Amino acid sequence: AEPNVVRDFDGHGRTADGHEVDLMANVGDLASAETAARAGAQGVGLFRTEFCFLGRRQEPDVEEQANAYRAVLEQFPGQKVVVRTLDAGADKPLPFVTDAEEANPALGVRGLRTARKAPEVLENQLAAIARAAEGTTAEVWVMAPMVATVRETEDFVTACERHGLTTAGVMVEVPSAALLAGPILARSAFASVGTNDLTQYAMAADRLLGSLTELSDPWQPAVLRLVDATCTGGAQQSRPVGVCGEAAADPALAVVLVGLGVSSLSMTPRALGDVAAVLGATDLATCRGVARLAVDAESAEDARAKARDALPVLG
Numbered sequence: 001a002e003p004n005v006v007r008d009f010d011g012h013g014r015t016a017d018g019h020e021v022d023l024m025a026n027v028g029d030l031a032s033a034e035t036a037a038r039a040g041a042q043g044v045g046l047f048r049t050e051f052c053f054l055g056r057r058q059e060p061d062v063e064e065q066a067n068a069y070r071a072v073l074e075q076f077p078g079q080k081v082v083v084r085t086l087d088a089g090a091d092k093p094l095p096f097v098t099d100a101e102e103a104n105p106a107l108g109v110r111g112l113r114t115a116r117k118a119p120e121v122l123e124n125q126l127a128a129i130a131r132a133a134e135g136t137t138a139e140v141w142v143m144a145p146m147v148a149t150v151r152e153t154e155d156f157v158t159a160c161e162r163h164g165l166t167t168a169g170v171m172v173e174v175p176s177a178a179l180l181a182g183p184i185l186a187r188s189a190f191a192s193v194g195t196n197d198l199t200q201y202a203m204a205a206d207r208l209l210g211s212l213t214e215l216s217d218p219w220q221p222a223v224l225r226l227v228d229a230t231c232t233g234g235a236q237q238s239r240p241v242g243v244c245g246e247a248a249a250d251p252a253l254a255v256v257l258v259g260l261g262v263s264s265l266s267m268t269p270r271a272l273g274d275v276a277a278v279l280g281a282t283d284l285a286t287c288r289g290v291a292r293l294a295v296d297a298e299s300a301e302d303a304r305a306k307a308r309d310a311l312p313v314l315g
């Protein structure tokens, strides 16, 4: 057993009254996928494909990419693996797709936006994902990072369909996408909320800046309201909404997210046991009540304190 696995996970996330919540892992390469599989993750909610190729100057060819993706998919036979297309730029530079000269890289050509300049890189990656999926029994979902508009959603879903990738979704990490979740989910199969960037963009606080930590806090009620708006859009379109940012690894916040209507949580494998334990001790009505308290709070501290008071299981 790994020393940092806090509590074991039995491989099945649910509330005390049996409402199912998929508890999945964030991975970036084969080694982290192996760790996630050993921890009993119910699949992968975020495969950060750019982690396979950080620092590379040349685009890896389709075969090399397919091999890297297949190695991860093979760790999860019969399970869902959400493969994110390259999220290059800002904190994750990939020299073969991003421009180092931008003044504000977090607001620049990053994530899906790189496909405007280099559409062939996205096409090659989708071809590689499709090829990798062929040889495995994993259920492959594909999603794009940094989607801001309905139009980008349509273009991405269409590109995925050209490669036979029929379960295409978007990350909700730009506030505009949260506010337009209804029309976005009318055109895509699912959404996954990236709370790290959603917080950065909602609060206008650089996620890498330690001096702004009280702003870079997913408990900020403004951030929770954007998650709420995303879930409302998902419910309208009967599409699943997951969370794959660090927020999903905070057990009290996981309760809030489930109460808002999130159906899967993806996190670092070592958090799975703690999140499962708190969810498993809390019924869905309590999750909803705590979510309301947090969304209606006026500050992050207030939201945290209200959740804590309402959840004695946190100890």
Ligand code: PEP
Pocket (backbone or CB within 6 Å): 046, 048, 087, 173, 193, 194, 195, 196, 197, 198, 244, 245, 246
């Ligand atoms: C996020 O932004 O919350 C997210 C999950 O993506 P990343 O941390 O890779 O930007």
Ligand code: MG
Pocket (backbone or CB within 6 Å): 145, 173, 194, 196, 197
């Ligand atoms: Mg992000």
